[in-house]
Amino acid sequence: MSPDSIWKEQQVSRRGFMKSAFVGGAALSLSGRLALAEQMVSGRLSAEDIHGAGVRPGVVRLSSNENPMGPSPQALRIVADKMFDVNRYSIYTNYPDGYFSGLGDPDTRTPLVETLAEHDGVELSPKTRSSSSRSFGSSSPPPTPYIVSSGSGPLLYLLALAYLSQGGGEVIEADAGYNSVSRKAESFNEVGIPTKVISVPLTADYRHDLPAMRAAMTPNTSMVVITNPNNPTGTLLSYEELEQFVNSVPKSVIIVIDEAYIHFARDLNYKRAIPLALANENVVVLRTFSKVYGLPAMRLGYSVSSKAIQQRILFYAADSIPGVLTQMAGMEAVTDYNHVRKSQQAVWDFQDTCYAAFERMGLEYIPSSGNFLQVRVGKNRDAIDDALDERNVQVSSRGGDRMAEWLRISAGTARETEVFLNEFESAIKV
Numbered sequence: 001m002s003p004d005s006i007w008k009e010q011q012v013s014r015r016g017f018m019k020s021a022f023v024g025g026a027a028l029s030l031s032g033r034l035a036l037a038e039q040m041v042s043g044r045l046s047a048e049d050i051h052g053a054g055v056r057p058g059v060v061r062l063s064s065n066e067n068p069m070g071p072s073p074q075a076l077r078i079v080a081d082k083m084f085d086v087n088r089y090s091i092y093t094n095y096p097d098g099y100f101s102g103l104g105d106p107d108t109r110t111p112l113v114e115t116l117a118e119h120d121g122v123e124l125s126p127k128t129r130s131s132s133s134r135s136f137g138s139s140s141p142p143p144t145p146y147i148v149s150s151g152s153g154p155l156l157y158l159l160a161l162a163y164l165s166q167g168g169g170e171v172i173e174a175d176a177g178y179n180s181v182s183r184k185a186e187s188f189n190e191v192g193i194p195t196k197v198i199s200v201p202l203t204a205d206y207r208h209d210l211p212a213m214r215a216a217m218t219p220n221t222s223m224v225v226i227t228n229p230n231n232p233t234g235t236l237l238s239y240e241e242l243e244q245f246v247n248s249v250p251k252s253v254i255i256v257i258d259e260a261y262i263h264f265a266r267d268l269n270y271k272r273a274i275p276l277a278l279a280n281e282n283v284v285v286l287r288t289f290s291k292v293y294g295l296p297a298m299r300l301g302y303s304v305s306s307k308a309i310q311q312r313i314l315f316y317a318a319d320s321i322p323g324v325l326t327q328m329a330g331m332e333a334v335t336d337y338n339h340v341r342k343s344q345q346a347v348w349d350f351q352d353t354c355y356a357a358f359e360r361m362g363l364e365y366i367p368s369s370g371n372f373l374q375v376r377v378g379k380n381r382d383a384i385d386d387a388l389d390e391r392n393v394q395v396s397s398r399g400g401d402r403m404a405e406w407l408r409i410s411a412g413t414a415r416e417t418e419v420f421l422n423e424f425e426s427a428i429k430v
């Protein structure tokens with residue numbers, strides 16, 4: 001969109017806003033009118049001007065680390081095209097050289113798994129189509145290191161069940177971190193399974209403190225969870241740092257590397273962690289379709305791991321393989337490079353715009369490799385959050401006590417970011 005057409009669009013939406021505000025606006029207070037008039041004069045966008053993707057008009061939603069550009073159009077197209085076939089269990093049957101098992105059988109190599117393997121550079125063993133009676137824990141080796149699930153959140157839960165619910169154990173996670181495994185593990189105590197969570201503070205520059213995480217391990221440690229890039233700090237560990245850590249940890253400890261946000265790492269040569277999962281029995285890498293691919297409501301994620309980890313996960317998994325339309329959407333999204341590139345660029349533009357604004361405002365922020373960032377707003381963080389909420393700008397506060405002065409802002413489009421910064425600058429004066 002050219003600057004000229006953006007300007008035109010803004011004028012049109014402002015006129016519409018003015019009209020509805022004043023026509024039905026006998027109820028509008030004097031101060032409300034003054035604020036409106038001020039906004040018109042200054043030319044500032046406000047939330048009313050925003051029609052975001054997948055969200056109610058007039059709301060700027062920067063709270064859930066979603067993709068503000070919307071879903072992959074290629075994914076939408078296949079869903080629209082194939083939705084008429086859902087009266088069949090196996091609509092992949094119509095796919096060239098593809099088939100689909102609705103049973104969640106790990107020996108079944110679906111077209112989605114083949115697409116993922118190609119995308120991830122994972123070499124699969126020659127295809128087998130035999131459908132002998134295979135069950136979880138059987139001796140026939142799964143031909144792929146993948147498990148596809150309804151999002152990566154359920155896989156984190158399954159890993160907690162698989163490794164921490166049998167007589168308890170210890171899980172190590174960073175503080176501040178995503179901590180969904182830790183929360184699940186803690187809940188086991190409520191049903192009489194003693195489970196310990198060891199929270200290891202981040203370094204002074206808000207990164208995982210891998211030496212401290214290693215030092216915190218005891219003979220009871222079952223699992224360590226590393227979210228990379230970390231949520232909420234957005235900090236990124238290098239492949240070499242992770243590799244060194246993996247090599248230093250006993251093989252009896254499961255290392256979960258959650259790469260939900262890995263596509264937003266700006267270094268195009270950044271090496272992702274899947275080779276570590278392929279080379280080490282005790283490493284599992286998780287990915288999601290909820291972020292760069294823009295499909296959180298479709299519920300799709302996957303793990304890459306050894307057969308030993310697959311078997312433990314699948315022992316606890318109900319038949320939870322995602323629906324066929326979801327899998328098809330996933331296949332398309334992975335290869336929709338145009339959408340991925342645009343989504344990445346939107347996030348990087350958001351980051352640069354915010355960094356410049358925060359520097360101008362004299363606020364500390366953490367340079368992020370995720371589609372969100374943390375900014376330090378001070379002790380009245382909650383009041384600022386509320387003030388933004390009142391202006392229909394939704395952000396979030398994550399990271400617990402250690403980040404009590406920080407707000408987490410998820411990426412928006414250029415217009416959403418503009419509104420956020422407008423409202424943020426006045427909200428921080430509360």
Ligand SMILES: Cc1ncc(COP(=O)(O)O)c(C=O)c1O
Nearest residue numbers: 151152153178231260288290301
């Ligand atoms: C670090 C991290 N892991 C996993 C998830 C779960 O994502 P989903 O269950 O949508 O795949 C999220 C969601 O925000 C996340 O931030």
